[in-house]
Amino acid sequence: MTEETRIPAAIADSIETLDPELAAQVAVQLGLTLDEYQGVIAVQGRVPSLTELYIYSLMWSEHCSYKHSKKQLRNFSSEGEHVLQGPGENAGVISVGDGWAVAFKMESHNHPSAIEPYEGAATGVGGIIRDIFTMGARPIACMDSLRFGTLDKPRQRYLFDGAVAGIGSYGNCLGVPTVGGEVYFEEAYEGNCLINAFAIGLMREEHLTRAVGSGPGNLVVLIGSSTGRDGIGGASVLASQEFDEAAENKRPAVQVGDPFEEKLLIEVCLELLKRGLFVALGDLGAAGLTSSASEMASRGGVGIDIDVRKVPQRETAMQPFEIMVSESQERMLAVVKPKDFAAVEEVCKRWSVACTAIGTITDTGRFVVRDSSLPVGSDIVADMPAEMLATSAPEYDPPMARPAYLDELQQADLSWLTKEEKSIETLNSELLTLLGSANICSREWIWRQYDHQVQANTVLLPGADAAVLRISDTGRGSATNRGIAMSTDCNGRYCYLDPYVGAQIALAESARNLACVGAAPAAITDCLNFGNPEKPEVFYTFHKAIMGLSDACRYYGIPVISGNVSFYNESFGNAIYPTPVVGMVGIVDDISQIVTGAFKQQGDTIILVGQTEDELGGSEYLKVLYGQVTGRPPLLDLELEGDVQRVVREAVRDGLLQSAHDCSEGGIAITLAECCIAGGIGALVDLDDELPAVASLFSETQSRIVVSVSEEQVSELITRLQQAQVPYSVIGEIGGESLSIEGKLEVPIAQIACTFSQSLEKMVKQR
């Protein structure tokens, strides 16, 4: 080992560099601009070798370097006294009390999934789970935020069906419950589906581990699967350009997942971390060994020296650059003290997991790649300054331009919508149409395919406003009575019509979902899905969404502790809706106090917390009934929203409520229908709000929650609402076998339940 630590700082003399003219051509083919290529020469101080050029092209790709988004992301605040690890690591970590901490992150796998939905979605889950246990946390739950085109198109059914099966196959095999999520079907996602996976893990605070290489002389150890050509330039290349006809040909670049291997890796890594046998641990994701090794060296201010021939390979005659950039799945990179290596090997052997020392940490600050099959003296194929490679990628300030469509659509006159008097029969049928529509109907067909109860900590089954997991070291230690709530939200249509407000609503709705189960927001992760950032109109929406989200997070004091940006979600020049997905985590102090949205008891009083306005712009009603996406999305008053959430959250905690369910897509009519369906009981409601019936029923005004209260608690809740100066109205009472809204509609629960529950499966199975 000592031999290798004595490598001199600059050994560029012995490296085979490319012909300068050829190098520039290759650089462009690999996706670098000529300016960026000049940057490579500046960092290297010479023309690069072929392996170096591959490495730079990946490390400086959009996917790895965030070169278009980095400056904008600095608007987010990750401050918070409970934050143990903010952005910059594999996942963010917060303390959740009593010495427990959770690591969580959301990440996109959009581009691979658009090519091969099953493997793309499965490896997306695999990747995000690795980010979690890399931090020292046992993965305890997953959620997924999905977007597809409309299901009348066979290709969209194929993508949807495949992605759901892929997510299920991977998570189920790992034994990590998939506890909820969201899915929308919109034409805007037809060319680019979105697969955003959100994972969370639980650990004791003292087990928090970081991917920071240190200790010259320490071994660099590769653990897990062998390395093949699969996924070469996969995630990073696919995610850094638009789609076109050529995309189909990239199919071989998509990785294949092996959840069994990953399950073994979880057990091996957590055991080794717990025993203190790792100095550092990182996973191999986009750009494989290259990014994992260089980031580890860069964070620790050390050098790293790797011999590619020591990497276990599953294919023959692999070139050094292929080994360095392969995106073969289920691999981890660890730094191990030489004296501990035998113990690490022993644990790996026990679990039949491969483990190989492939290099050492050095004090040179250089990232050196050698190929020991070449003669000594000419065996170095890359030699780069580790820190510069990881941190000196260009940063851009792309031009922005307010898209012309915004003014046009925001100013659309929607008064015609509410002019027409509609009969009860018409409104009944409109309610059923909405309840059976793709974005509103029950998601049971999806979550039935996910094991949502393994680990025995799932307090609320999928379909609730938020998922709740008990904080418990199942089967190893004690179970507590506290819980973690999770929610993921984003209405892309709102963001399309107003990216600033739309992004704020994504945050508000996540927090509102948490409030309904009595949880307070602790931190968020995000997954920002947009089109081509080099287009000024797209970049404008990106900027506005970031400002909206960061302003709202600051207002509520919610830190952003991890996240991911996915650009180039465009096909044939058409971008997706701006889709900044929020993944929120909150804390439940007592899981026995949780309520669901289901109406519980005949005679309970139904109260609307908040107040309905005529806000049908961007609504599900306008889209489903009239096929239009236009108008202004609902307004959001941050102060009112905060007050509504606080009153409901505290009422849940104090046991005042029987049920709580937030109003979102489809308006209060849909909310009430869902409460009735879940409870298997009807409701007699009078929405005395002086609005036209259509607005009253289907408006998507924010900051509203429908709660039900037993008779003896009504006055206490009302006193609290008045004290908080939160608008409210007593709108009815639970009972009967129909949802009946005075003067507006009346439908039997059996009928709405049937429409609601069977729609999605019918849409998937249509031929």
Add this chain to the structure above:
Amino acid sequence: MKQYKIFVTGKQGIFDPAGETARHALDNLGYIGIENLRIDKYIQLDTSDTVTAEMVKEMCEKLLANPVIEDFLIEETVMTVAEEAAEQTKAEADE
């Protein structure tokens, strides 16, 4: 060098929903006349000459197939030296 091709098939009368679904899909694509479609397993063993057909049969009975629900069929191919060389060249060319 030897090669064993093993076909593990569902026993007569064991429902094959994957096959049935694929058959329906072909029907819908307009391919008329497919009366039965089965999706089964194909396993390939490349072995030294010392591995006998008897041994492979035993492997199938023990692990590779489940006699409760599956039948198996073994095809044995012994490669000549020339064939082996050709195979090798082909593999290299693929890379």
Add this chain to the structure above:
Amino acid sequence: MSRVEDLRFGVVTFPGSNCEQDAVHALRHLGYQADYIWHQDTDLNGFDAVVLPGGFSYGDYLRCGAVARFSPVMAEVVGYAESGRPVIGICNGFQVLTEAHLLPGALIRNKGLKFLCQNVHLRVEESVCKWVDLPAGTVLDIPISHNEGNYICDEETLAGLQENAQIVLRYCEPDGSRLSGGSAPNGALDDIAGICNQRGNVFGLMPHPERVTDGVSGSKAGSVVFTAIATYAREVAGR
């Protein structure tokens, strides 16, 4: 339920098992001792009952349970079962028991080709099973979570199971009545959700009682599966 704490369960961990911790948690919650048995261990002394847990042993890549069956511990489990001591296989554990021929039949892919995670209604049948001590006709609501839970066997075996009262649990309607023909969620033959061997000490079932034991999601319906065996286990152990 006196002195349950003197009973000790062993829960086997195969590579790829993922419900072993849930089982240990459930058993400890019920007051038993419970410890893990590594698949390469071969000493079952000191365990009053053995649990083969759910999960995806060896990835379930070849066939569910096919590789796990050859783990060193399984040779011991076979002897343990043949000596009349209690063994239960849940989900993947059930699949391992059929592969190991401790229970007849096989579990193949769900009829609808989809993984199914949902609550089901189970009707307790009149059986010789030592693990279930409830009147026939009792209905239990316990979740299933599997891709290969479609029980199948030949006619002769089925007749034997019926004749010897080895069918322990059947999928049923909420009120306990039989499902209309072939409508078990996974397509299982004769709506079979759980069976035992002739002696009644080896029990395999697809549903997951360990998930509904401590009431975390509101139900404790699964507890009965682990409590009923106590008397028998003590008897066999000579206590």
